[in-house]
Amino acid sequence: MPEGKIIKALSGFYYVLGDEGLVQCRGRGVFRKNKVTPLVGDHVVYQAENDQEGYILEVKERKNELVRPPISNVDQAILVFSAVEPDFSTTLLDRFLVLVEFNHIKPIICITKLDLANEKQKANLDQYVAHYRKAGYDVILTSSETELGIAELMPFLEGEISVFAGQSGVGKSSLLNVLRPDLELKTNDISSHLGRGKHTTRHVELIEVGNGLVADTPGFSSLDFTDIEAEQLSSCFPEMALQSENCKFRGCLHLSEPKCAVKAAIESGEIPEYRYEHYKDFLQEIKERKPRY
Template identity: 50%
Template structure:
């Protein structure tokens, strides 16, 4: 039987479903991957050997341009970082941490502020404007009223994207709004806990009619940043030009004399909440470093 190339769109119980030009092929991985401790991931570009019209096995995995442990995906272009403006309350530090996590994995972050139909103020407009001024793509959406969905679709076109964010922010509802033939199970928000139930069972790469792929992923709140504390400042875009003016090149922008970032926060050139996020993430990296030694 012939060989062909495709992309893993779903993996369940040791079976990998590979999208090829001839349709979906159910595959198992060859024993050599287990021997070499390599696990095929959703998003992998693979070479497969056909054993029947709809079955085959994975021969080779192409080199990955990036890989995340949670969610377990490979070769993604961008992360749509989804937070609700309310219910659950928006956690700015977690949002900024997800941006750093994306960029440190060579994945472009796009910020999506959802549930704007529930907001009682225009706070979401200020947030979207802030992140756009910093240099990120940002969009405000409502899966209920469909506001912002067309703009979001323009960002998804011809890209491989995944939706990330805490449970209950409306990730599945957004995907359902993007394309009519996608019906992902959505969970009811627990009024008591104000925290969504995990409703997504496995990671799946969904083909979009207008071009590209999107993944729906579980919670994505247990984040591990694999960077050194000295690197963090380079993942805050608004710091990049200003920090060249710091008195010390090793400045971590905490309490060093002659720090241009602290002055910029005081002068309201840099958003105070972004700086608070930076300090919180830096503290976490410092604690992680202490545990390592």
């Protein structure tokens, strides 16, 4: 049986790219019975009825999957955040970073709209960029208008399956239009009434950019930590994970425990205070989460 990768899902159809080209497939009823929903990014076994149509018979094991956006087998997440309009938010960025780290996906921070930032905003941003780079993250500064940083971003996409994710209105589609001009993806201005972008991307699709595949995903602004347990959270902050090896107690939550290496690193300025504040906020959120039965 032929095998391929789902590169697009739309209205109950799955578009599978295999050796024979693109085949429009439906899922067999067995998936519904077993509560398996094929996702974009899935490696599948399919049966072709003819050159253009077929059925998905099997979904191969996934290395990871995201719920929002619904996609699997992602190598890296390009987290797109604007310098301004909407303003750069470390709280929202850290939420994305935690979820991406938890799913064992490599994050790359991409800050857009540099051309719109004034000198004071750029100076403020430079401090945050230095913090995130020190924590081990790749950070790329870009502008879709001036094409700043585009040449720097392209090599990261080579041979990888990347998901572009971020809040609505930060310029994900504009960035992809610069990376691949023939896409002509629809973009919308920021809604002045709401102060945020209108959703322009309606479905998940893997598109070829350079020698890699990129998913342009629907923008969203709320993320929750449904599957993360309190003890797992600090491992999603790389600089805290590194320091926590020196904590006196195993399972240290870095709150009020004695001889906590993470708290010592915060007091010495090794870990930025705002990252720790976000950690505490997220931890509280996890602890107050309603139990699932």
